[in-house]
Amino acid sequence: MQVSAYKPRLSFWQLWNMSFGFFGIQFGFALQNTNTSRIFSTLGANPDELALFWLAAPITGLLVQPVIGYLSDNTWHPFWGRRRPFFFIGAVLASIAMFLMPNSSVLWMAIAVLWMMDSAINISMEPFRAFVGDKLDVSQQTAGFAMQTFFIGCGGVIASLLPTIFTDYLGVSNVPVNGAIPDTVRYSFYFGGAIFALSVMWTVFTSKEIPPADLEKFQQERKNNQGIGKAVGEILGGFLRMPKTMVQLALVQFFTWVALFAMWVYTTPSIAQTVFHSSDAQSAAFQEGGNWVGIMFAVYGGVSALAAFLLPVLAKMTSRKFVHMLCLVIGGVSLMSIFLISSKQMLLLPMVGVGIAWASVLTMPYAILAGALPANRMGYYMGLFNFFVVIPQIIAGVVLGAILKHFFDNQSVKVLMLGGACMILAGLLTLLVKDEAAEEASATSSMDKTAANAAAV
Incomplete structure (x- = not known):
């Protein structure tokens, strides 16, 4: 692990400002996760096709995040800094896509807009992870990721509830008319697009970035790293240079994100089928089920926002990997x-x-990883780490539809059970991860105590 230069401790409000953009980013992800299967189904998609159509989301992450991480590592502007130009550009593009998505009139258009929307969200999101590594000392990194998780939870709650709020409190129609997307979903995306832009802009204009320690050397290295071929070579070559901790976390991430992908894709058809007794996406019952899934997702988002502040405390009492293991097992059983x-x-x-x-998924893996990465390659490795978020989703997108059709008799709820089993396995695999930064900090603390005791004697 490369030891970084001293970074001053930030106040609560500085942590708040630098993380607030995630509130808007999660509006985008929550509306996407809660409503994409609903939109596809309303426009005529069959249940066994949903996972395949969802492939746009992980593939864009696979293509966009490592490239954006690499580019942001090699960017510096006196006003915009290193990561904030990407926050800004991604926010503008994502907001446009969120206005387009609910106006899709045919299935292929919704799939195409999903590609655009997810790409834009990823442009904004990826540098946020590196932002924490850039600005915070190791002692504050878990708190920094926890603050991001808090805003992700809050944004997820409100965004997931929007269709229900428009239906129950504002009297907006929740029923498709002539096969079109319900007005509740359309207005939710409009509101979410505005919040996305405003929240990210708050972080862009209230947070400053630390310039490279040796600006002249940085500029020379940036010139040497220019070129698409160089970028692709660096990104692919990074797999051979991954820190051991990153390799171990990759296996945990694989099974975690298979589970999450299964949940996002199949909760709506599962609940519509088993609880609201409808598989017809044009029916009022199916759309009511879609609203209830929004409430369900709001609950898990709200709980995550509260749990985010407990995780650092529990990690200090035990360890980060024990906390992550416990949380994943609880989630899988649930x-x-x-x-x-x-x-x-x-x-x-x-x-x-x-x-x-x-x-825990949004906090612990990144906190563990940040302590094992060289400071000048934080964005690059965080982007590379995203491969282990999107590759399992791509594999799941290819195989889950066939499993649903040929092994689960089109009972979507059984895919959720499979996802739960994968999450439990991910939790158990966490015990194999080596948390280098935590172990070094513990060793240093023990040495300091020993020295203090010796001095006292």
Whole structure:
């Protein structure tokens, strides 16, 4: 691990400002995760096709995040800094896509806009992870990622509830007319697009970045790293130079994100089928089920926002990898339990467990990884780490539809059970991860105590 230069401790409000953009980013992701299957189904997609159509999301992440990480590492502007230009550009493009998505009139258009929307969200999101590594000392990094998780949870709650709010409190129609997307979904995306832009701009204009320690050397290295061929070579070559901790976390991430992908794609058809007793996406019952899934996802988002502040405390009492293991096992058991539930109110209970897992997924792997990365390559490696978020989703997108059709008799809820089992396995694999920064900090603390005791004697 490369030891970084001293970084001053930031105040609570400085952490707040630098993380606030994630509130808007999660509006985009939450509206996408909650409503994409609903939109595709309304426009005529079959259940066994959904995972394949969802491939746009992980593939754009695979292509965009490592490139943006590499480019942001090699960017510096006296006003815009290193990461903030990408926050800004991504926010503008994502907001445009969020206005287009609910106006899709045919299935192919919705799929195409999903490609655009997810690419733009990833442009904004990826540098946020490196932003924490850039600005915060190791002692504050877990708190920095936890603050991001808090805003992700808050944004997820509000965005997921929007269709229900428009239906129950503002009297907006929740029923498709002539096969079009319901007005509740359209207005939710309009509102979300505006919040996305405003939140990211808050971070862009209230947070400053630390310039490279040796600007002249940085400029020379940037010239040497220019060129698409150089970038692609560096990105692909990074797999051979990954820190050991990153390799170990990759296996944990694989099974974690298979589970999450299964949940996002198949919760809407599962709940519509098992609780609202409808597989017809044009029916009022199916759309009511879609709204209830928004409430379910709001619960797990809200729980994750609260859990985000408990995780650093628990990690200090035990260890980061123990906390992550425990949270993933709780989430996996909760996801599997949906198979046994037929009451819509009871469906909120397993979402509490999923929220605990989600809080840890967004915090612990990145906190563990940040301590094992060289400071000048933080964006690059964080982008590379995203391969282990998107590759499992791509594999899941290819195979889950066939599993649903040929092995699960089109019972979508069984895919959720499979996802829960994968999450439990991910939790157990966490025990194999070596948390270098935590172990070094513990060793240093022990040495300091020994020295202090010796001095006292």
